[in-house]
Amino acid sequence: MIAITSLGIYRYYREQCETLAEKIEYYQMETIVKEQFLSSQTYELISSLMVHEYxxxxxxxxxxxxxxxxxxxxxxxEVLDITxxxxxxxxxxxxxMVQQKLKYCHIQIMSVDTKGNSIFFTCKVTPLVT
Structure with missing residues (x-):
């Protein structure tokens, strides 16, 4: 009786270990595929098109x-003039912030003018990907 119960417990834990090993293997493959896609030219193209649009x-x-x-x-x-x-x-x-987070845009400061207590900034913003 003890031997049969032990055998049943052994099979249960063995199945659990195999299931866990399969899940780990699937996760590793999924991670590798994601990394390969994120470093692919296709991803760069899709990203540049989305960035260019917005x-x-x-x-x-x-x-x-x-x-x-x-x-x-x-x-x-492809130039945004903004004051x-x-x-x-x-x-x-x-x-x-734009230089750090919106690296796909270039800001060129055209002029800085003061009128009283106000400071006016005129810039040209262009996308780096055209």
Missing amino acids: WVDDIYQSINREPLIITSSSRHD FVGTSQSFLSWYN
């Missing part, structure tokens, strides 16, 4: 995170 929206959303006010903006071809008012600290914070 880069203007990303710029506007990034400006909304800082205390900056857009006074004018226009888009022609906004704010403090130099808020501008630099926005600029650094």
Whole structure:
């Protein structure tokens, strides 16, 4: 009786170990496939197309995170001309954030003007992927 019970327990744990080993093997294969895809040219192409499509929206959303006010903006071809008012600290914070998180956009500072207590920043923003 003890031998039969022990054999049953042994089979149960053996099946559990085999199931766990299969799950680990599947997870490892899935991880390898994901890593291969994320480093593939296909992924880079898909990412660049998605980034290229929404880069203007990303710029506007990034400006909304800082205390900056857009006074004018226009888009022609692949260039976004934008002028906004704010403090130099808020501008630099926005600029650094775009450089770090929106690496697919290039900001060129065209002018910095002061009128009274206000500072106006005029920039050209272009996508790096065209």
